[in-house]
Amino acid sequence: MYESLFNRQKQFYQSESTRSIRFRISALKQLKRSIQYYEAALLDAMKKDFNKGEAEAYLTEIGYAYNDINFTIKHLKEWAETEKVKTPVTHIGSTSRIYKEPYGVTLIIAPWNYPFNLTVAPLIGAISAGNTAILKPSEHTPAVSRVISDIISFAFPEKYITAVEGGIETNQSLLTLPFNYIFYTGSSHVGKIVMENAAQHLTPVTLELGGKSxxxxxxxxxxxxxxxxxxxxxxxxxxxxxxxxxxxxxxxxxxxxxxxxxxxxxxxxxxxxxxxxxxxxxxxxxxxxxxxxxxxxxxxxxxxxxxxxxxxxxxxxxxxxxxxxxxxxxxxxxxxxxxxxxxxxxxxxxxxxxxxxxxxxxxxxxxxxxxxxxxxxxxxxxxxxxxxxxxxNPHLPFGGRGNSGMGKYHGKYSFDTFTHEKSILHQTTCFDFPFRYPNAKLFGKMLKYFWK
Missing domain, CATH: 3.40.309.10 (Aldehyde Dehydrogenase; Chain A, domain 2)
Known part of the structure; x- marks a missing residue:
């Protein structure tokens, strides 16, 4: 049902349009502007769905999103930089680096208890890391879900970021697709279903669940x-x-x-x-x-x-x-x-x-x-x-373990969650040590010396 939407996002991601830091920062700023434009509608929707007051809505949902966007924009260039790491003496002549690579097309399934915050917070991580995203806001808060869809469609083309409304059948349809990453927040029962579906495509997941705290x-x-x-x-x-x-x-x-x-x-x-x-x-x-x-x-x-x-x-x-x-x-x-x-x-x-x-x-x-x-x-x-x-505190990772979930996010940890760290060794061509090859007489002795 949503295969064509998935394929459009896959094609857009493969165009590499989302890769530049300038594009990502621009997208985050556009998301913030769109939230500001729909802020009054969002407050009305929370009142309708939950009877949630304006002060509490701003404290726990809208204001949190603004702070998260601002923090991410401020630090994104630093987070996304290729990281040079140490190389052991056994690899003399080479250098080692970690490249930050987005996963690709991501799926974010949000809960109903903080329907805006817990949709946008992982989205900020997905955008900052250079992914595309399909959002599935909760059907239990229909007014907020409607405004989320408006915010996203106002800010982004469907081929980049989009929100899909619907119930259990929508979740089931989306989970059949070969996403590159799935981020789910909700109950442990549904978390198991998400993980089972993700396993069919060996898709990595973050599960933010709960428990008796x-x-x-x-x-x-x-x-x-x-x-x-x-x-x-x-x-x-x-x-x-x-x-x-x-x-x-x-x-x-x-x-x-x-x-x-x-x-x-x-x-x-x-x-x-x-x-x-x-x-x-x-x-x-x-x-x-x-x-x-x-x-x-x-x-x-x-x-x-x-x-x-x-x-x-x-x-x-x-x-x-x-x-x-x-x-x-x-x-x-x-x-x-x-x-x-x-x-x-x-x-x-x-x-x-x-x-x-x-x-x-x-x-x-x-x-x-x-x-x-x-x-x-x-x-x-x-x-x-x-x-x-x-x-x-954006400097603290948030996430569970065991029955309460797996993976983490918030601040840099959101960027890390939606980022694959690609390890690369850059080897010199100026010289080549013969002892590394199996026909060399010193091969065995050198291995014992370095790895004993």
């Missing part, structure tokens, strides 16, 4: 500040964030105090928005019902739901355990279970028994405690004494 709070934490930052990180975007704290694991000695402060900040930050109908809603009926069914047990804050608006109040469940329904899968909504541990060593063992999370947050003013968690628990990335904020 813990927030571990020790007795040595600033408990009030931990509560404030956990509540913000969890309930922003109505909890529909892949790196949101999925559960809190607190030292039993400070757990009661922590929950008290969390309830305070949940009221302070979100009570008015919930009351006035300004709090973000759940993306659709299916997800609303799934999250609503997780709300039971010792609900100490929130718990109210409104099926007519698909709104779920920020909810805290105290005294949960690993058998609670909210602990069986990633919540991806504004429900936060709180568990307690008697010792940090036991907490580390418990978290290690879970599938590798995309993020982990450790709250402690004792460096040795933070270090022990970071070193002992496998996870994608995270923060000490904060949540989510590590995503905003």
């Amino acid at each position: 813990p927030a571990i709070v020790t007795r040595n934490a600033d408990v009030k500040l931990a509560a404030k930052r956990i509540v913000w990180g969890k309930f922003i975007n109505a909890g529909q964030t892949c790196v949101a704290p999925d559960f809190v694991y607190a030292d039993a000695s400070i757990k009661e105090e922590l929950v008290r402060h969390m309830k305070y900040y949940a009221c302070k930050f979100y009570e008015e928005d919930v009351r006035n109908g300004k709090y973000m809603r759940i993306v659709n009926q299916k997800h609303f019902e799934r999250i609503r069914d997780l709300i039971h047990g010792d609900v100490v804050h929130g718990g109210h739901t409104d099926p007519s608006t698909l709104t779920i109040e920020p909810t805290i469940i105290d005294n949960a355990d690993f058998g609670h329904d909210a602990m069986q899968e990633e919540i991806f909504g504004p429900v936060l279970p709180v568990l307690s541990f008697a010792s940090l060593d036991k907490a580390i063992l418990d978290v290690r028994d879970l599938p590798d999370p995309l993020a982990l947050y450790i709250f402690s003013d004792k460096k040795s405690e933070a270090d022990s968690v970071i070193k002992a628990v496998p996870f994608g990335g995270g923060a000490v004494n904060d949540t989510i904020f590590h995503l905003a």
Whole structure:
């Protein structure tokens, strides 16, 4: 169905039009201008799909895209330079270089939770590396997807960058094509399907998935500040964030105090928005019902739901355990279970028994405690004494491992992800050492000398 579109992009890529740094920078500037042109429409679309407020939309989606484009334009020439590397003495007379080469025609499949940001962020990497791209925005946020299509068609010819709207059938059709690279953000279940299809063409992939990201709070934490930052990180975007704290694991000695402060900040930050109908809603009926069914047990804050608006109040469940329904899968909504541990060593063992999370947050003013968690628990990335904020640093790679994904991006790492590093040895013709050839008498002795 999309084979002709793929072939047009392949032909355009093979024309080498996308290779020059000037072309790439111009494309990034054009993308920024197009976003600016459609900024009001984009804000309206987010309001329509999610009831997302303007300030939050700018903070988490639009402003992030502008910063990413600016950062990439500033550093692109440096990133794309051919890199000269050392050559061993065994290769005397030669030099070694790494050439930065785009993959070719790429596919970017975006999720619905940050539908604009998580479409544009990998696209910036694909453009900066010199690729063409077909974007597949999420069908669950149709208004935003429509504006994304408008932004892309306004900025670029279809043969270079284009957005394709549609549902599961569109994804299935696109995944049959022999792309040179696939970048997918979404659930682990669909990630496996993407990887299976990519394997048919031996296409490399980046999978940005999710998981149950813990927030571990020790007795040595600033408990009030931990509560404030956990509540913000969890309930922003109505909890529909892949790196949101999925559960809190607190030292039993400070757990009661922590929950008290969390309830305070949940009221302070979100009570008015919930009351006035300004709090973000759940993306659709299916997800609303799934999250609503997780709300039971010792609900100490929130718990109210409104099926007519698909709104779920920020909810805290105290005294949960690993058998609670909210602990069986990633919540991806504004429900936060709180568990307690008697010792940090036991907490580390418990978290290690879970599938590798995309993020982990450790709250402690004792460096040795933070270090022990970071070193002992496998996870994608995270923060000490904060949540989510590590995503905003373009110098840090973002990505998961195991069940939470593979590959990384953001800043230079986006450029690297969409770039093949081609290793080249430049050999001299001024002389030729005879001992390298099998008929030479010294062949065996020289090999032993150099490689022993």
